[in-house]
Amino acid sequence: MTQFLSRRTILFILSLLSLVSGLVAAQDNNESTALLRYADIHKNQVTFVYAGDIYLADINSGDARRLTSDIGFEAFPKFSRDGKRIAFSAEYTGTRQVYVMDIDGSNLKQLTWYNDVGPMPPRGGYDYRILDWSADNKNVLVRANRLPWGERMGQPYWVPVDGGMEQALAVPETGGGMLSPDGTKYVYTPIDREFRTWKRYQGGRAQNVWIYDLQNNTSQQITSHRATDHQPVWVGEDIYFISDRDYRLNLYKYNADGEPTKVTNHDRYDSLWASAGPEAIVYENGGHLWRFDPATKETKQLNIRITTNQENLMAQFKNVSDYIESGDISPDGQRVVLGVRGELFSVPAENGEIRNLSNTPNAREISANWSPNGRFVAYLSDQSGEYEVYIYDIKNKQHKRITEDGHIWRFNPVWSPDSQKLAFSDKNHVLWSVSIDGGKPQKLDQSSTNDIEHYRWSPDSRWLTYSKTENTGFSSIYVYDMNNKKAHKLSTAAYHDYEPVFDDSGQYLLFLSNRDYNLAFSAYEFNYLYVDATRVYAAQLTESTPPLYPYQSDEVQLDKKQDKDQDKNKDKNKDKNKDKNKDKNKDKDNSKKVKVNIDFTGINQRISVLPAAAGNYNGLQTAGDQVFVLKGEDRSQNLLLMSLKKDDKPKNVSKGVNNYRLAAQGEKILVRQGQNLSIIDAKAEQDNNGKKLDLTNLTLKIDPQTEWQQMYTDAWRILRDWFYDPNMHGMDWRAIKDKYQPMVDAATHRSDLDYILGEIAGEMNSGHIYVNSGDMPKVKRQENALLGAEFVKDDSGYFKITHIFAGENWNKDRLSPLTEAGVKAETGDYVLAINGHSTKNVANIYELLEHQANRTVTLTLNNKATQKDSWQAHVKTITSEGQLRYLNWVNERRAMVDKLSNGRIGYVHLPNTAIEGNRELFKQMLPQIGKDALIIDDRYNGGGFIPDRMIELLSRKTLNYWKRRNLDVNSMATPLIAHDGPKVMLTNGLSSSGGDALPYYFRKMNLGKIIGTRTWGGLIGISGNPGLADGGSVIASTFRFMDTEGNWAVENEGVAPDIEVIDRPELIAKGQDPTLERGVEELLKELKTNPRSTIQSPPEPTEF
Template identity: 65%
Template sequence: MKKILYSKPSKGLLATLVGAVFLSTPALGNDSTRLLRFADIHKDKVTFVYSGDIYVADINSGKSTRLTSHKGMETFPKFSRKGDKIAFAAEFNGSRQVYTMNLDGSGVNQITYYNDVGPMPPRGGYDYRVMDWSADDKHVLVRGNRLPWGVRMGRPYLVPVDGGLAEPLAVPETGGGMLSPDGKKYLYTPIDREFRTWKRYRGGRAQDVWIYDLENNTSEQLTTNRATDNQPVWVGDKIYFLSDREYTLNLFEYQKGSAPLKRTQHKDHDALWASAGPEALVYEQNGFLWRFDPASNQSKKLNIKINGNAEHLMPQFKNVTAQIESMDISKDGNRAVFGARGEIFTVPAKNGEIRNVSNTPNAREISVSWSPDGKNVAYLSDKSGEYEIYIRAQNGQGKEQRLTTDGSIWRFAPVWSPDSKKLVFSDKNQTLWSLTVKNKKLTRLDRSDTNDIEDYTWSPDSQWVAYTKQEDNGYGSIWVANVKSGKAQRLTSANTSDQEPVFDANGNYLFFLSNRDYNFSFSSYEFNYLYHQATRVYAAQLNAKAPALFPHKSDEVSLTAASKEEDKDKKSKKLEVEIDFAGFDSRVIALPGDAGNYNNLQANGKQAFVLRNQNSQNDLQIIDLQKNEKPKVVAENIRDYSLSDDGKKLLLRRGNDFAIVDAKAEQKFDKTKLNLTNLTLKIDPKIEWQQMYVDGWRILRDWFYDPNTHGNDWLQIRSKYQPWADAATHRTDLDYVFGEIAGELNAGHVYVNAGDQPRVDSRKHGLLGAEFSHDKSGYFKINKIFAGENWHDAFRSPLTQPGVKVSEGDFILAINGHSTKQVNNIYQLLEDTQNRTITLTLNSRPRIKGSWTAQVKPIAREHNLRYLDWVNQRAAMVEKLSGGRIGYLHLPNTATDGNRELFKRFLPQVTKDALIIDDRYNGGGFIPDRMIELLSRKTLNYWKFRGLKPNATPLIAHDGPKAMLINGYSSSGGDALPYYFRKLGLGKLVGTRTWGGLIGISGNPGLADGGLLLAATFRTMDTDGNWIVENVGVSPDIEVLDRPELINAGKDPSLERAVKELLIELEANPRKSIKAPKPPTNFK
């Protein structure tokens, strides 16, 4: 019987003057404490983040003082120019905001209130990055993520220390940056990659150092190296930056007119996060802080050691239901077994206690399966250093048995044979194995060179294993292997797409899913269609002697009756499954039920069970194999399920709730829901993180597309970063270490997603979809209202909703009766108002007389509104520059939103003479072959109807010239799109080189606490078999740099150049106007 195991792809705010509170770190002898992050320096003091809190330390003594103590993550502490205050970002009120405080932690003052973008993956960093103070210490320089083309991108703002609205610098976007000592210039990198961990990167998003003259609105590019140049700082009149032009990030000093001077000589680890004070700068390297002295050109590691008890390392009990990664049910349905956060638990259906049957806090157990005889559970455990297969008694008593000893590659879930004597499993070498429990003998059954073998199932006599192998044409085919002979044979042909085989309990039939329906639906916009709802449940007689399913019924007289002896002989006869391979396809029939989207097929002797996805949810259906009737529903909204070995019970999963029900129709999930309140573990973070460190390293080893890991000694990489993992005192530290390991692969799409880290309760602060200024009257003036598209909830603009009387230039006098004169930042009155009706008091003049009120619902983010405004501005610019001849559309990504935008904006503009496709800031998503197919369509012919203009086939196609805009943020699918655009000769590419990331992801296992290291599992080649694009990017045909002063002035150099080029093309080759000829008058 098949089991579904889904192990693969789930205190006070602030201590004001806490004093010298010392925290413990792993023993490092007399050395410094590791993983002091985001440091800044002022004379003999450094401030930094450690274990999520902010510290200040004396450089000479090494003594440190903890300034903040809060569950959330504090980041980016920066000394004021005088050195008497620190600005930093924190989550004290449920939203990340910027604060200032005194050097002893007192005098905490919040200075921003605009809603942050919320948690981002580690590669996205944080909103509200504090970067500097103004020369007079009256403003804090902050990078805020408010740009229209992506929530991870930001621009610099000056925030008044005494309160007020943040004012943007005249710089369109920024990575790290710093103001000149006099505050008149801004030293920065236009591109932000500081949280990206791709080492030795050479693609189109490589950073360069620029200076922006804030008085004259001019810019100067200081570096043009193909490598990464980032984190520029001023120390006096000298400029320093980090660069990996020699493949390890080191500190360089800028020399006008000549090559920069290399000032540090680090070879083993990158220098990171440089920050400057008035006399020196500080940076991270090998997990430690270093001070660089410009006077002597010498670097010295700082000896800062923190002792005591780190609160985030304290063991604590946690419910682990959310980390359940596999499940099964006992033969009689009295208990369920779960793999959750690295342990194996059994849970009673109703009465009794939850049991932890593995109890291995320093190892991880996954992929559990209950034996059909009910005695044992099998699972994978990495306690030996690699994942091996173990079994133990289901009650946790006695010793476990280790069945395999040769683990060197990731293994998939073991599944028991019906006689409980064998297990079948596969691995990341795409090999299928049978394992005999008694003698621990391994038998190789088959191997695939086109897919991982993951859906395998036993015959009821325990002699055959059925599974799916992918054909070269992409279809799946059903194969079976005999465990005795080791011979594998095909059952279904390559002409149909078949998957998920399962035997019936009597050995007569094989059930499977197959796409054999070719249903299509027409588009609402054009004569086009797609094939969908293609799957049904099918059955095939395994041999000619098997009785037919659903035989014709006829009531006849029984002339004889079977004797008791015959019945006894029949029951005692050993079940042997016979398979007639010849003519298998001719014995296939469809079971009752409509074609649809199905998965997770299981069966007993009388019913088949399957999940049907419709209306965005899975419903579990039951098919009666005795009656030729349509399926019935067992339960709705079921994520997964498992069928007991006696076929009488089902374990269901709905979200993170579970229930054991009868294997019948119309079951009540809530009535038999399992009580998982006590599914708890005592988590010791240091022990769990050590296991996760090895697991993450192992996942990259086993899932990265190149087994040679791009030439790395992967064991050496594990040793190299082990001291870093040992030093972790906060879950974000482990993500940082993972990022460094991932970076060693020198590949795109090797990402870290956060796991179980301290979270604060988010407060739903509101925004109004508008920009304001603080009027001299004390009220706030509406300078701009973003239009939005109110028919689409994601683009709802509160101030443009029907019935809201407000215009640009009006004043907001009060919010919910609180006068805006009472605050110096209007966003203070919008805290905790998201999607709640509020009352605005408005007037066209800054006075109460003549005012009116309006009720609106604030939104959480303005990004979509800013994006829509930016796109409409570009479209209007193209319309004006081209005299209406050229159309414009922007593609934010190649996923769902990007495909919608393409179709939405392409259709109305197909009659334009030419077209500009803007791929800048395209965040990727799907492989964009469907998008390029639409863009490359050509008219095949026209049709003339009486009295009407000719109509084209296809109706939606654009025959005119095209151009595509690209830049360093054109990423992933946004790399592939311009590559395809050029390959098909659709037009010129204008702008700068794209990101260069076409080593992609397709899914891999996660970590014990729900975190994830995404290993890049495939790489892109051209049609001649050459690697393409990766770490290079797609170069433009016409290079145009969108200089910041031009963007700030409302220009768009790349866009303007594309218009110019297309107008030249149209002049040389005007688009033809098709007119029907005069119809013929005779046919002689």
Template identity: 35%
Template sequence: MTSGLAAVGPAAHAAEPTQMLRQPALSKDHLAFVYAGDLWLADRDGAHARRLTSHAASEFAPRFSPDGRQIAYSASYDGNTDVYVIGLEGGSPRRLTWHPSPDVVNGWSPDGKRVLFASPREVLNNRSNQLYEVSTEGGYERQVMKAVAFEGAWSADGRQLAYRPYNAAYVGVSGWRQSRGGSTPPVWIMDMASQAWQQIPHVNATDHAPVWAAGEVVFISDRADGAANLFAFNPATRALRQLTRETQWDVRSVDAWGSTLVYEAGGVIKQIDLAGGTPRVLDIRLDGTAPQARPQWKDAGKTLTQARLSATGKRVVVTARGEVFTVPVKDGSVRNLTETAGVRESDALWSPDGQHVACISDAPGMRHEVVLQAQTGLGAKERFLLPKEGYFTLMDWSPDGQQLVIRDNHLNLYRLALGAGPQRGQLIKIATDVRRFGSDGFTVSFSRDSRWLAFTMSGENYLGRIVLHELATGKNHVVTDGLTHAGNPVFSPKGDVLYFTASINAGPSRVRLDLSSQERPNRSGLYALVLAADGKSPLAPKAGDEEARKEGRQDAAAKDPKPADGRKDVAAPKEEAVKPVRIDLAGLADRVVALPLAERNYDNLAVAHDGSLFYLQRPQPGASSEPAQAERRATAELWRFDAEERKPKMLRTGVAEFSLSEDGKKLLLTLAGGKLEVGDANDKADTKALDLSGLRARIDPKAEWKQIFDEAWWMEKEFFYDPALHGLDWQAVYQRYLPRLAHVQRREDLNDLIVEMIGELQVGHNRAGAGDVVQEAPVAVGLLGADFAIDKGRYRIARLYPGDRHDPKQRSPLAVAGLGVKEGDFILAINGHELDDKLNLYALLENTVGKQVVVTVADDAAGKGRRDITVEPIANEALLRRWAWIEGNRKKVEQKTGGKVAYVYMPDTADQGYEHFNRMFFAQIDKQALIVDDRRNGGGQAANYVTELLSRPYLSGWKDRDGLVFETPGGAIYGPKAMLIDQDAGSGGDFMPYAFKRVGLGPLIGKRTWGGLIGISANPPLIDGGFLTVPYFRFYTPEGEWRVENEGVAPDVDVELDPAAVNRGEDTQLDAAIADVMKRLQTWKPIQRKTAPAPATLGR
């Protein structure tokens, strides 16, 4: 796990000072820091640096003990982030925590007996941490306080806690420098005995990373100089002063010892005195290359992005890890056709004759080209440079081999001419779409004679249309009328019909940003467009007559090419000339034939050699809710419509997508999890797994990291919603950050550098992460769905979290019916191992998730009523705890309002939020008023569904002879409404309160929201599977104003979530909402639900 100092000697002879040094920690005699994911120890001035740990997993957040003899740190060993302590001599560290939630070291108790750390383990709602202490001798962790805190530090006397109460917008994978929305946390100082607290003078900026130095609180703030700097605050005098004046790079972390401070900025470590002065850069020079930076062979199959069959299905061309491979279905070996370090090839396609492969390459450097090469990988490659502006994707190759269809990220569709002559290599625009959002993108299909290209486009009404492009004239002909949502066009092999899907009920779900699109069924029919005016319908009545024998036709015996003497060297029959496809445009839309199939959720059409139509049938949105361990429901069923029998047949399930070979005889399936199978395109679809074990690529990390760095910069340039990038000199940003790339030694550090770089754009949702980082196989630690307290040296169950009994995804191990476990019981042993306060309970629950575990419980610590029960621990308690918080709030509102006010919580504005709203709102429509809780809402979609439903006017009542009257609309609450908001509600959690206020539903109560209304998900993943989310669309108001982004939605009633009240079990924001609604209820006039007497005369 680690290596001692003797094993790794000093490394102080590098040619230049090392960068990418992170998270410095200071003691009386030493400096510790993180480099390349390992802990390093040096003299106080940075000299004689030597590696302290050498595990492949990340070690981070080092902090010296008060006596300077130990270092506490966090590490992601065994796939779990926990707290460890190690001595200055190195060796094996001591593990102090085992909980599966991340435990991040913050510091030490002043007496050096306990380590302070932050963890979300017991937070009752998401997006928060709490602070804990754990003894260096081991045992159970003690929660410092109930109030949320993301990081903190003890004063020297241990009486005061300086801490950041909530998360910041610029943290982790989020590149959002200079954020000015609601997630701009202050630093608070709490006296733990009196619970009195004060806020360090705060402006709308991000304050974080508090440390104590000589009685003052030093923290980082981006309130001045356009960068994050160090400030010092004296709690006694309330004096505040700025210590550093960094302008080019943010201060990222800080630590103190006495009056000396060390901090990280621009990848180097600097030192400054608390009194001020000029910071000194510590000259730290490290030799050697980290293991992650060495060239190595990698499994490219983990990053497979596309697969296509060869002409007759003998091989599959695969794009993976930026390389192009061909994989044999039966005979031969895997070939890597590209083998280009630091270059990304993508979207590989076979030529129709199977002799060549085309792909997109970024070899020119932040610009694309099309590369053609022989299928063997041998010989010269032909290259066609594409325009400098645009990010391109190969889509299809015409059957005659003369055209490649290409699209770019700016909604353009092109064809690249490959025929001999002066037009070869010319890029010809076919069409430009009008929408990206609400569009299915271009779907294309060539006619067999290569004279026609069918493709889809969006209309202004968001519905897809089928368009025919005539290559000879360059003209486009719209086929469908725009009154249906049409898509998935595909020509039949004979060229007599064009199959497609069309839906007449797709309208409400086309704008998928709207929450009202949730759980909308998509019913499409399958249709055949008869292309010739005198063409035959595929469903024309069958007469059952013998067909006339064609002239020159031979009987079966005469057709046998094998000679009578048995010789086999007979020439193969000549390939028939392709018959021209005839399309009569006049009256074309009137020749649509509906196939005899039920309307369902169809897509991905393809026609086999025998004319049978293959297609996918996907699950309907909202049709079911699967348990977490179930197969992904995004997969579909593969169906085949027999053109002769005119009947559909389901062939198999679990298919994500499929394609056919050029000759239409072979079938390639992509299954759940990315597995590939190949088989015959017949009515059995007997497919076999494609062996992808040979997909290995030699990766030069340094070259690949340069490609990733460049492509991240390039994608921001190409996909950002504003081509001018808000006036930022993006080229200058590239030049400023590029020198630091040479110091990157692991993929994780590249992510950190990219996050810094894209942060220069100063917008939300701009994130980077993942990729080929170290990911150790996790040893899952089980949880029991409970809080524990140490009582008489044993573990007492302080609280059980039974979860929502009507949600099968919420299973609480100790709350299973029949076990008889209750709050106040004790856990005395796990799997026969006695448990007391010297042991950490979670250490006994390692590797137990989903397994049967024997837990010994008793009525008291002495063992009264001792008995064994068998439980199955779970991996995560978050849903159980959140439901307890929700139900607690609902019951509190119920009790404090005498049952008059409903409470509805929405954790996001996507699947969970939609489910929660429907679950809670309609169950409480018998209430008079409503509190909607948006706090810590994770966003997702625009919650128009909520505001539209809450805005419903009362239209009518209906009188039945018996029972209560009923109403239209049937689900409504007409009384006063209020919405709770806070700084952790963002994205869709910003839009919902904006919309709530916009339509005048009621006041917003709490704190300003996050401020991120700029959308993502247009750009592709990075070469190694890493993600970059470039914002490509942005919110504006009906008045045409750019609002909310980097601003947030302000409350009408500003209420802080008082930490002292939280520690007492109170919620000041919820109390304020209750008071507001109840006050307005006093003057609200309820809906009149009584009817007049029944008419006493006829005709009334």
């Protein structure tokens, strides 16, 4: 039962940290401490992040001392130009904000209060990234994520050190960057990719280095390589940057008159996070800090030693009830076995202690299943170095390894009813059976299309039934005969049949099947989809098997003597019924004597449907003559009960069930509802009758380093077994693991593991390989409030509203607080006070909105800077202005297109190809369907689904028109929503994933020109894989895009435009949009030669 409680797989590992005199050196005193990150340098000092805190070290002595100490993660320390202060970002107050302190750690001061975007996955990096200081040390240059297109894109802002509002630079978008020594120019990359786990990337998002002249508002692109050029820095008059144009990321010097000069030559690890001081550059390589001296051209590893108590590595007891990944219930329902953070636990239904059954500090146990006789627990463990099948003997408290040949990830061992055999499958799509008494596993079947994940035994343990995906995409049901060693296919090719299970009598095979074609019609057009396709079916296994729900008729009994005889037997029958449940084990023994026969001829004509309406079903199980099944969506399912004897409607067992497990004796059920586990009776109406498991004492002493070692191996295995290419893009995968192992050994913070996992994943040179954080030290998040407006400090001392973002106040995601009904506020008004606190008393208005998110605040407003005639507005605050900024940007583009084309051209922006993007396409296209031409803006499209449905809508053509009396003949056409006019699509390097596929399909369908720059180039997709022990994960890309001729396409290249237009930053800063303007220009040209056609009604017919 591998997916009982969560699709994440979980781990726990124990180890003990040795303490010497209360202190532990991070490495041997003669060695440099590893994993010092995000460093900056000033003369003979470096500051960096280690284990989530900021340190300062002397380069000459190597001695370091900690400047910050907090449970949150401090990031990007930067020296002021005079070397007296350090700016950094931290989470002290519940959100990430900008702080400054003296270099000895004193005089800490908070500079920002605008709500950050919140924790992002590692590939997103951090909001409030410190970039540099102004030449006069009065401002910190910060990258803040306040752009319209998503939480990971940022713009540079000045943050005054003495207090004040952040002020955006003219530069519209930035990755890493640095100011020139005199502060008049900014060298940077417009795109941010530094946190991405994709090495040797050459798609449309490959970074190039630009210089922006802040005084003259001009820009210059200074590199144009297909490889990555990023993290530019300025040392004196010279510019350096990191590039992988020679395979590994190394440091290069920019030459205005020729090719850049490579100044470092690291060939084993990539160089990361270059940062410059007045005399030198510091960067990371191979887990250590290095210094490059431009004057001497010398590169040297810094020998910095940290001695600390390593509190992040201390073994700690934690309640791990949030990390349950699998579970099963004992046959009698008295105990539950849980797979929790890599250990197996036996938990009592009500009374008794919680027992750790495995106690394997260096291994991970998953997929726990209790044997039908109650004697054993089967599970998977990687104790041997690969996942093998094991059993635990409850009676003798002994573990036994069953398989010896592990080399690939395995799934879910399932017991035979006689408790003698186990079926399991693996990532090579093979189905296996193995005896617990020894012997090699027997290969039963193999799929060429997908994993085999659902398999169940017959009551006599002879047959194994399972579902297997066919080339059509439909799933078919098979049964394997263990006696004759032969697989039989039961399904036809016509239907999607899955989740087969035998009933306890061995007479029926129940399964789920999609055989209903129920149309659900669109509210906007004549269109439909097929919903609620699934029902529960039962196949009679032989011709002699009685049909389900045979015909019954109540008739008058005419033989009175027979009636009396039957009455005499009633008392005898009552006595027999009393004894039925006395010996459950005896009943089980009897049930094992069931002999299952299958007559394959004509079996598809012996299928009956159970009395449950078509719907969305899963989790089919049986007990006696009872059938249990879940109905509904994943997070809101009802557990239903049906009978094989009575043709009654399904009865509710329990509501809000995520998943459940039926005890082997059929009388108890383990259910999960949200975070709660309960044991209920296997009967109807159990919503308030269950016994909630007490997991208060489900605690483990977790040694982080030991756990990280196992997770590192698991991540390596997951990438090995799930990546679409078994050759791993030519990588020696074992060598890659060994290469980064020393970094794992040196890890002291959970973020270190994320970084290392990103490094090994990046070696595969593939898109969509991601890392997600697990059990990270966290600060309790306390959101700051936003008002959907922009403000400036007026000379009066009050704050003036300079812009109010228009919202869609009927849409909860786009509420604009100052525009809601009953709120009187306009651009130009003054905010005199918030909750009675005068805004004159603060330099930054957001300081008064700290921790006020999603609350009603009282604003004192006036249209002049005085209290006289002021009024109060009660405003419900929000936590993010992202959607409002996005809506504002889209409306500005649409207005621009409307003006440039005199209303002839429509504009549609697609933020992604997921639910939101599909919704926006339909929502924006409908009111513009009558426009002569359309611009489809794919820029900043974050991807999501494969966009074939979207391109189908865009490619529709009118099939015919309909004449109605006194009405315009063009007003009624089939299909109703179709646009026959010319179109163009706009793209850039942020058109990603589904945003790559969309322009590819656009070109494939000959819908128009593509204008802009190359797209991201990420079309090796993801379909899910197991997680890691502590809730984190690595995501392996599992399928790769090919064209219809069988060639690789798009991946690591992108979709090239027909017309290249580069959006120069100085033009964007002026409010222009070069790519959009070119799109309008091209469509107006096309409309002159190829106008959108309309028709006139023919003459009225006079005769037929």
